[in-house]
Amino acid sequence: MVDLWSGLAQAFWLVVTFDKELLEIALRSLQVTLSALLIACVIALPLAALLAVRRFRARRMVVAVLNALMGLPPVVVGLIVYVILSRSGPLGALGLLFTPWAMIIAQVIIIVPLIASIAHQSLRDLWHEYHDLLISMNVTQRQKVATLLWDARRALLTAALAGFGRAIGEVGAIMIVGGNIDHATRVLTTAIALETGKGEFALALALGFVLIALAISVNLAIHWVGRTEREGRW
Amino acid sequence: MKRTIMAAVFALAATGAAQAEEMKMAVTTSFHNSGLSDILLPAIKEDTGIDVQLLVVGTGQAIKLGEAGDVDAILVHSRKAEEAFLAAGHGTHRREIMYNDFIFVGPEDDAAGAGKAEDAKGALAAIAGAEADFVSRGDDSGTHKKELSLWAAAGITPAGAWYKEVGAGMGASLNTAAGMGAYIMSDRASWLNFGNKAGLDIVFEGDPVLFNQYAYLPVNPEKHGHVKSDLVAQLEDWLVSDRAKELIDSYTIGGETLFVFNADQMAKAAE
Numbered sequence: 001m002v003d004l005w006s007g008l009a010q011a012f013w014l015v016v017t018f019d020k021e022l023l024e025i026a027l028r029s030l031q032v033t034l035s036a037l038l039i040a041c042v043i044a045l046p047l048a049a050l051l052a053v054r055r056f057r058a059r060r061m062v063v064a065v066l067n068a069l070m071g072l073p074p075v076v077v078g079l080i081v082y083v084i085l086s087r088s089g090p091l092g093a094l095g096l097l098f099t100p101w102a103m104i105i106a107q108v109i110i111i112v113p114l115i116a117s118i119a120h121q122s123l124r125d126l127w128h129e130y131h132d133l134l135i136s137m138n139v140t141q142r143q144k145v146a147t148l149l150w151d152a153r154r155a156l157l158t159a160a161l162a163g164f165g166r167a168i169g170e171v172g173a174i175m176i177v178g179g180n181i182d183h184a185t186r187v188l189t190t191a192i193a194l195e196t197g198k199g200e201f202a203l204a205l206a207l208g209f210v211l212i213a214l215a216i217s218v219n220l221a222i223h224w225v226g227r228t229e230r231e232g233r234w
Numbered sequence: 235m236k237r238t239i240m241a242a243v244f245a246l247a248a249t250g251a252a253q254a255e256e257m258k259m260a261v262t263t264s265f266h267n268s269g270l271s272d273i274l275l276p277a278i279k280e281d282t283g284i285d286v287q288l289l290v291v292g293t294g295q296a297i298k299l300g301e302a303g304d305v306d307a308i309l310v311h312s313r314k315a316e317e318a319f320l321a322a323g324h325g326t327h328r329r330e331i332m333y334n335d336f337i338f339v340g341p342e343d344d345a346a347g348a349g350k351a352e353d354a355k356g357a358l359a360a361i362a363g364a365e366a367d368f369v370s371r372g373d374d375s376g377t378h379k380k381e382l383s384l385w386a387a388a389g390i391t392p393a394g395a396w397y398k399e400v401g402a403g404m405g406a407s408l409n410t411a412a413g414m415g416a417y418i419m420s421d422r423a424s425w426l427n428f429g430n431k432a433g434l435d436i437v438f439e440g441d442p443v444l445f446n447q448y449a450y451l452p453v454n455p456e457k458h459g460h461v462k463s464d465l466v467a468q469l470e471d472w473l474v475s476d477r478a479k480e481l482i483d484s485y486t487i488g489g490e491t492l493f494v495f496n497a498d499q500m501a502k503a504a505e
Contacts, residue, residue, distance in 0.1 A: 087303035087458060095460065097304055098258060098289065179289045181258075194290075197405030198267060199412075199430030 007205025014206055015213075022207070026214060029187040032100050032174070033167045036107035040167075041160055044112045048119035048159075049145040052127045063120065069113035074106075078173030081106045085177065100185060102177040110173060111163035118162055122155035123148050157226055161219055168215050188214070256285045257465040258305040260296035262376055263403045265309060265448065268334070268423025268492055270485050277481060282468050292375030292403065300324055300451065303458030307466045311448045312376035325451040331473050332482050332493045333447045336380060338438040339408070339425055340366075340417035348417065354441040355388040362388075365396040367416035371407050372399030380446065381419045387443070408434075421446060426487040447496075474499050 014022045051063060083089050085097040085105075096102045126148055134144050149156065171189035178185035180194060188211040195204035265271060266288060275286055289299060293310040300308045301324045309331070310316060319325050338348055338357050346364035351357040361368055370392070371378035385392050400410050404424040411418040412432045420428075425436070450473055452466040472478060474497040482495040 087460070088301075092303070098287070181287045181289060183285075184287050196409070197263075197403050199405055199409055199428045201430065 003201045003205060006202040008209060010202050011206035011209040011213075015210065022210065024183070025186050025188055025191050026210060028100065028185075029168060029189070029211070029214070030218070032103050032187060033107060033164060035100075036104045036111065036167050037160060037164050039104065040108045040111045040115055040163055043108070044116035044159075044163075045119055045149055045156060046145060047112075048116045048123050049148045051116075051120050052123040052148060053141065053144045063117075066113050066117050066120070070117050072110055072113060073172070074110055074170050075172035075176070077109050078106055078176035081109065081173070081177050097177065098179040098181060098185060100178070103174040103185060103187070106173040106177050107167040107170060110170060111167050114166055115159045115163040118159035119152075119156050122152050122159075126152050126155075154226065157222065161222060164218065165215060168218075169211065255283050255465070256287055257307070257462045257469065258287045258289060259469075260289045260291055260299045260305045260308045260310075262293050262296060262310055263290055263405070264311070264334075264377060264421040264424050264446075266290040267404055267427055268421070268485075269427050269487065270423070270482065270493060273481055273485055274478070277477065278469065278472055281477065282472055284465050284469060286469065292371075292373045293377075293379070294374030297324075300453045303453060303461065305453065306461050306463075307450060307452045307469065309448060309450050310376055311446050312379050313447065313449075315376070315379065316449055316451060319451060324454055324457060326454050327452065329450045329470060329474065329497065331448050331450050331478075331497050332495045333445050334493045335422055335439070336377070336419055336444040336446055337422050337425060337436050338417060339411065339420050339434050340437040341415045342433055342435045344435075344437045346417065349437040351438060354384055354438070354443050357438040358384055358388045358390060361417050362390045362392060365394065367396050367398065367414050368392065369407050369411040369414070369416045369418040370397060370399045371404070372401045373403065375403075376446075377404060377419065377421060384419070384443070422490070423487070423492045426490060426492070448493075473497065 051059060051066075081102060082097065084091050085094070085102050086092055087095070087097070096105070130144075130148065130151075134147065139147070169189060171193055174185075174187065175190050175193060178187070178190065180186050180190040186194075188207055192204045192207045192211070195201075195207065261271065271288060275288070278284055278286055289296070289305060291299065293312045293315060296305075296308045296310050297315055297319050299305045300319065301322070308325075316325075316328055320328055338354075340346070340348060340361075346361045346366040348357040348360045351360050370381060398410070398414075398416065400407050402410070404420060405428065407418060408420060408424065408428050409430060410416070412430050412434055415433055417437070422439075450470055452463065452470065453461050455461045455463045476499075479495040479497075479499075482493045483491070485492055
């Protein structure tokens with residue numbers, strides 16, 4: 001209990017004094033996760049729309065596999081990315097291991113199935129509504145996808161936020177591929193693991209509270225930005 | 235959206251620009267937990283301009299990182315594993331830098347009587363005899379290997395419910411021991427810097443067999459062409475310099491000296 005209070009107090013002081021190291025690792029956390037989120041959305045959202053619009057034999061299979069991959073264990077993803085990016089692995093020549101890029105790659109792999117699955121759910125429902133209209137207008141596949149994505153943007157935001165939540169709190173994969181190097185790949189979650197290992201529970205808790213606060217404020221900010229275009233249809 | 239793109243671009247720029255004077259070195263948790271790296275790294279940066287990026291892992295993983303060429307050099311403490319590393323041609327040579335020592339930590343009342351033993355073997359025999367809880371690193375680190383060699387020397391095969399292999403770093407293992415009131419072998423530095431000593435204390439120390447030699451091993455550039463050999467050599471020269479000697483020997487926690495510099499400053503690095 002004492003640790004909890006001193007953790008809260010320490011978190012408060014770290015934030016109000018603009019602790020330089022805290023600022024650095026918090027910014028890196030945001031940088032890595034937002035980059036991963038952006039890349040994952042570019043992959044996952046069109047994929048989800050295609051899965052809703054196109055009929056092909058393996059569609060059910062692909063959807064089922066995507067759903068299953070939502071529970072992909074981050075440690076395993078980390079290990080696979082590690083082996084591939086290691087200097088003695090197939091992509092070793094790129095020298096990406098133990099850089100923020102390796103962390104971004106791992107996070108993208110972890111959240112693409114999650115975002116695609118949630119997005120597919122809502123796009124499929126919307127497609128039921130739009131199906132006859134769009135078919136009768138004889139639009140191209142690309143236009144169907146674009147229409148669905150635009151009109152379902154609010155639901156897609158939820159999918160993206162779910163992805164953000166999973167990525168920002170993730171530690172297993174990025175610890176392995178990032179290496180938790182001070183001033184290079186240390187982020188909030190790996191710093192928490194490090195301080196816990198040193199027995200510095202108060203500082204670890206303080207960092208944890210900062211992480212939670214960060215996640216909440218990013219969510220609030222995105223919701224606030226979303227509300228400004230409320231005059232639209234949703 | 236714009237900000238996200240900016241962040242992505244920034245991430246790219248940050249990793250790209252960072253190539254200049256950086257090298258990666260795998261070090262053991264015990265070295266890093268001691269806090270000595272926080273003293274040495276800024277001094278290295280100041281004197282040589284090299285930004286040493288530390289990967290803090292167990293000796294087993296450090297050696298693997300060196301074999302794969304994912305780091306430029308390693309600083310570890312497990313002589314047998316180091317010699318195997320060199321024999322397989324993964325490193326160019328081995329340079330001893332400094333040593334510290336291991337201690338046995340246990341519950342303050344020392345119910346098993348490990349503290350009354352004359353040497354390290356005796357202390358382990360007392361713990362095993364009492365079947366007192368003992369936490370083992372179990373992670374193939376230098377400390378773990380040392381612990382196993384001590385059990386072997388004592389002629390005991392540790393097994394049973396009292397012997398708990400946690401497969402974790404020094405700090406996490408100390409946390410476990412503190413939670414269970416168990417015995418554990420730790421390097422002195424990690425113990426002194428550990429923040430959660432709840433009910434634990436040093437029960438045995440001082441046997442020469444517990445000395446712990448750290449050595450610096452550059453990764454072989456013939457196997458991995460991308461290794462920054464010039465920076466690695468510069469760092470080695472610094473690590474055996476008088477400046478390093480002074481910083482290492484004068485580093486204390488709570489008035490206790492932790493490391494003793496013992497590099498052979500005359501020896502030329504083997505080619």
